[in-house]
Amino acid sequence: MYPLFSANITLNLQNSALLTCLLPNLSAILQLISSMASHSHRFLSIFIILAAFCLSRFSCCGGMEKEKTFAMIKPDGVYGNYSDKIKAIIMDSGFSIKRELRVQLDEDTVRSFYAEHSSKSFFPSLVKYMTSGPILVMILEKDNAVADWRKLIGPTDAEKAKVTHPQSIRAMCGLNTEKNCVHGSHSIQSASREMSFFFGMLVECMVFFYFIYFFIYFFLFYF
Ligand code: RTP
Numbered sequence: 418m419y420p421l422f423s424a425n426i427t428l429n430l431q432n433s434a435l436l437t438c439l440l441p442n443l444s445a446i447l448q449l450i451s452s453m454a455s456h457s458h459r460f461l462s463i464f465i466i467l468a469a470f471c472l473s474r475f476s477c478c479g480g481m482e483k484e485k486t487f488a489m490i491k492p493d494g495v496y497g498n499y500s501d502k503i504k505a506i507i508m509d510s511g512f513s514i515k516r517e518l519r520v521q522l523d524e525d526t527v528r529s530f531y532a533e534h535s536s537k538s539f540f541p542s543l544v545k546y547m548t549s550g551p552i553l554v555m556i557l558e559k560d561n562a563v564a565d566w567r568k569l570i571g572p573t574d575a576e577k578a579k580v581t582h583p584q585s586i587r588a589m590c591g592l593n594t595e596k597n598c599v600h601g602s603h604s605i606q607s608a609s610r611e612m613s614f615f616f617g618m619l620v621e622c623m624v625f626f627y628f629i630y631f632f633i634y635f636f637l638f639y640f
C-alpha cells in the first residue's frame with residue numbers, strides 16, 4: 418500500500434546515485450544515444466543504462482551498507498519550526514540523511530501507515546493529528562540506526578520524556594502522548610516497510626516516466 422501524496426512535495430534525492438546522474442542529464446544522454454550510428458548501438462546503450470540503474474537499486478540492500486531507519490517529523494514539529502533543529506541533532510548524532518520528503522498526508526494514508534494501531538481508542542485522534550499539516554519524512558543511515566534513532570527521540574509520552582529523558586527530541590518539542598513531534602521505526606523490518614511506503618512509490622514513478630520518455634522518443638524519431 419503506497420501513500421497518496423496530496424501536495425507540498427519537496428524532494429532530496431542527493432544520494433540516489435544513478436537517478437541523480439541520469440535525470441538532470443536526460444536530454445544530454447538522449448542526444449548522445451541518438452548520435453550513435455546504429456540501432457543496435459542505441460539499444461545496447463539503453464540496456465546498459467537500465468542495467469546500471471537496476472544494479473544501483475539492488476546495491477541499496479547490500480550487506481556493505483550501514484543500517485537505515487525511517488524517521489518522521491510530525492505536523493506539530495514542522496508547524497513549530499523544529500525541522501532544522503531536529504535535522505541538526507540528527508547530523509550531530511552521527512546519522513546521515515539519505516533522503517527527505519515533505520508531504521501532506523491524507524486520512525487513508527495515515528490509516529495505512531499506522532494500521533497496527535487501528536483498533537486502539539486513540540486511532541481517530543491520531544489520524545486527525547497526522548493529517549493536520551505537512552510532515553517531513555527521512556531515511557537516516559548509521560550503524561545501529563534503528564535503535565539509536567529510537568533512543569534519540571525518547572519515550573512516546575513527551576511529558577514523561579521531559580522528566581526521564583530531558584535530552585531527547587520528544588522532550589524538546591513534544592507536547593503529550595499523542596503530539597510527540599517525531600516518529601521512529603521500531604525494528605529493521607518496520608524500517609524497511611516504512612521506507613518503501615514513502616520512498617518506494619516515488620522511485621517507481623520516476624522509473625515509469627523515464628521508460629515512457631524513452632519509448633515516446635524512440636517511436637517518434639526512429640520508427
Ligand atoms: P511512533 O510510532 O509515532 O514513533 O510512536 P511510538 O512508537 O513511540 O508510539 P506508538 O505506540 O507506536 O503510537 C503511535 C503514535 O500514536 C499516538 N498515540 N496516542 N493518545 C494516546 O494514548 C496515544 N498513544 C499513542 C502517538 O502520536 C504515537 O507516537
Ligand code: MG
Pocket residue numbers: 601603
Ligand atoms: Mg510506533
